[in-house]
Amino acid sequence: MSRPPTILLANLGIPTGTGPINPTTVINAFMVIIVYRPIKARNYATQAVANAGNLKLELVSDFDFPALKPTLPFGQLPYLEDGDVKFAQSNAILRYVAKKAGLDGSDDLAKFALSEMLIEESVDISNLLGKCHYAPHKAEAFNEFFAPEGTLAKHLAYLENLSPNKNTAGGIAIAATLDLCVALEATCLDNFPKMKAFHNELISSSAFDGIRDLPMYYSRD
Numbered sequence: 001m002s003r004p005p006t007i008l009l010a011n012l013g014i015p016t017g018t019g020p021i022n023p024t025t026v027i028n029a030f031m032v033i034i035v036y037r038p039i040k041a042r043n044y045a046t047q048a049v050a051n052a053g054n055l056k057l058e059l060v061s062d063f064d065f066p067a068l069k070p071t072l073p074f075g076q077l078p079y080l081e082d083g084d085v086k087f088a089q090s091n092a093i094l095r096y097v098a099k100k101a102g103l104d105g106s107d108d109l110a111k112f113a114l115s116e117m118l119i120e121e122s123v124d125i126s127n128l129l130g131k132c133h134y135a136p137h138k139a140e141a142f143n144e145f146f147a148p149e150g151t152l153a154k155h156l157a158y159l160e161n162l163s164p165n166k167n168t169a170g171g172i173a174i175a176a177t178l179d180l181c182v183a184l185e186a187t188c189l190d191n192f193p194k195m196k197a198f199h200n201e202l203i204s205s206s207a208f209d210g211i212r213d214l215p216m217y218y219s220r221d
């Protein structure tokens with residue numbers, strides 16, 4: 001496949017000149033997500049969905065955030081640019097990329113419903129990780145979260161009853177979120193064979209090529 005044309009980031013509708021982005025930054029003319037840092041966090045599942053759908057998605061983090069902030073819809077990142085389509089909110093971005101990749105499951109209502117449910121479940125688990133990460137007693141919060149009868153185990157017990165579809169955004173999002181959990185507690189899936197196998201299968205698939213070794217945002221210390 002030939003390499004796509006390159007464009008100047010200055011052409012993406014982001015203020016330049018005295019603005020935040022170095023106008024000499026050159027990127028590929030595909031979907032661009034502006035992020036703080038390329039890490040395993042809000043955009044991890046979105047990147048995997050783009051990979052699974054063979055969509056080119058660039059993460060750009062070379063900018064001056066204070067200058068960019070007033071130009072963003074809610075003053076926050078991530079922010080996606082796909083030609084004339086420009087918007088924020090990480091889960092809206094995930095769903096947009098899923099739709100564009102043909103991985104939103106919308107060819108079948110039951111598949112779509114399961115995918116959507118699993119996207120929301122992955123957001124719930126990610127939010128719980130965030131709560132632990134920012135807890136005043138962070139180590140204790142994570143220990144409780146990962147305890148054998150802890151909060152994650154309760155979520156996993158429910159997930160164990162489901163059959164995520166690996167070719168939908170919801171399946172990929174759950175695998176990505178479980179991957180964040182495994183990075184923080186290597187044995188956390190051991191009592192949940194179905195979810196463990198699902199995570200192993202997805203994480204070793206090409207959807208996670210180039211991203212599975214990104215640095216983690218959340219940490220236990």
Ligand SMILES: N[C@@H](CCC(=O)N[C@@H](CS)C(=O)NCC(=O)O)C(=O)O
Pocket residue numbers: 036042069075076077078088089090091
């Ligand atoms: N609901 C938003 C939250 C976005 C968010 O909290 N972004 C943070 C970085 S991860 C941010 O831009 N913080 C800087 C600020 O609020 O000034 C989403 O899911 O995208």
